[in-house]
Amino acid sequence: MPLPVVRTVADLRAQVRAWRASGLSVGFVPTMGALHEGHLSLVRVARGKADRAVASVFVNPTQFGPNEDFDAYPRDEARDAELLEAAGCHLLYAPAVAEMYPQGASTTVTVSGVTDPLEGAARPGHFAGVATVVTKLLNQCGPDVAVFGQKDFQQLAVIRRLVADLDIPAEIVGAPTMRADDGLALSSRNAYLTPEERAQAPALHQVLQALLQSLRDGESVAAVESLALDALARAGFQKIDYVEVRHPATLERLGPGPATGPVRVLAAARLGRTRLIDNVGD
Numbered sequence: 300m301p302l303p304v305v306r307t308v309a310d311l312r313a314q315v316r317a318w319r320a321s322g323l324s325v326g327f328v329p330t331m332g333a334l335h336e337g338h339l340s341l342v343r344v345a346r347g348k349a350d351r352a353v354a355s356v357f358v359n360p361t362q363f364g365p366n367e368d369f370d371a372y373p374r375d376e377a378r379d380a381e382l383l384e385a386a387g388c389h390l391l392y393a394p395a396v397a398e399m400y401p402q403g404a405s406t407t408v409t410v411s412g413v414t415d416p417l418e419g420a421a422r423p424g425h426f427a428g429v430a431t432v433v434t435k436l437l438n439q440c441g442p443d444v445a446v447f448g449q450k451d452f453q454q455l456a457v458i459r460r461l462v463a464d465l466d467i468p469a470e471i472v473g474a475p476t477m478r479a480d481d482g483l484a485l486s487s488r489n490a491y492l493t494p495e496e497r498a499q500a501p502a503l504h505q506v507l508q509a510l511l512q513s514l515r516d517g518e519s520v521a522a523v524e525s526l527a528l529d530a531l532a533r534a535g536f537q538k539i540d541y542v543e544v545r546h547p548a549t550l551e552r553l554g555p556g557p558a559t560g561p562v563r564v565l566a567a568a569r570l571g572r573t574r575l576i577d578n579v580g581d
């Protein structure tokens with residue numbers, strides 16, 4: 300049976316209300332479509348935590364910068380719906396831009412602190428777009444649980460912060476990054492890689508893993524960050540936005556000496572026209 304699709308807030312809420320009236324709990328997986336196994340793993344986590352799973356597909360214009368890939372971002376709703384259905388999703392919410400941002404919409408959600416470094420520094424305005432749309436999606440769906448990937452580690456921290464600060468009554472679950480056999484983190488943007496770049500891309504994960512191991516061996520944060528920068532450049536990455544060791548919860552910078560507590564190592568770098576991000580930690 301094809302996956303039911305709703306396109307309006309009213310229809311989404313009507314279905315969620317009906318489930319709730321039958322005593323069923325609701326899990327939610329917000330996405331921008333171009334689905335891959337990583338997204339489907341989030342659906343499976345949602346299914347494990349709730350009776351019904353809703354996924355949204357909405358390519359959110361407000362989280363793309365003027366020179367970013369909003370127009371080029373891959374879109375194939377029919378394929379996404381088939382994959383979601385096969386993964387056990389019960390409902391697809393696919394609103395148009397005018398449904399999400401009706402004429403006159405003028406409220407933006409900004410989260411301070413955790414949005415400042417890393418992606419926030421490299422992509423001005425990105426997290427205001429993410430925080431606004433995620434707040435709206437959570438208010439529109441009203442799930443018991445919402446699942447986000449750890450691949451976007453800083454995004455997950457931003458969402459946890461806004462949900463706590465705005466008293467949104469949903470449990471936020473972070474699900475592990477899914478990887479190809481060679482270690483490359485699955486991402487819709489991997490589709491932009493040429494065959495040559497695709498062969499180079501797993502170096503990002505390898506360098507992060509090596510960096511983490513060196514930290515565990517007692518090397519200083521400053522030394523391993525510098526070695527990782529060189530290693531990425533040697534592996535063919537042209538523009539390295541950051542490769543940094545940070546605290547996993549606050550994302551505060553650690554170092555320059557050896558790291559004593561838990562860490563997250565995050566990186567963003569470009570191969571040709573594709574910007575890849577990844578992170579590892581303990």
Ligand code: PAF
Binds near residue numbers: 331357
């Ligand atoms: O991670 C994504 O796909 C997007 O940033 C999200 C959370 C769906 C908001 O548009």
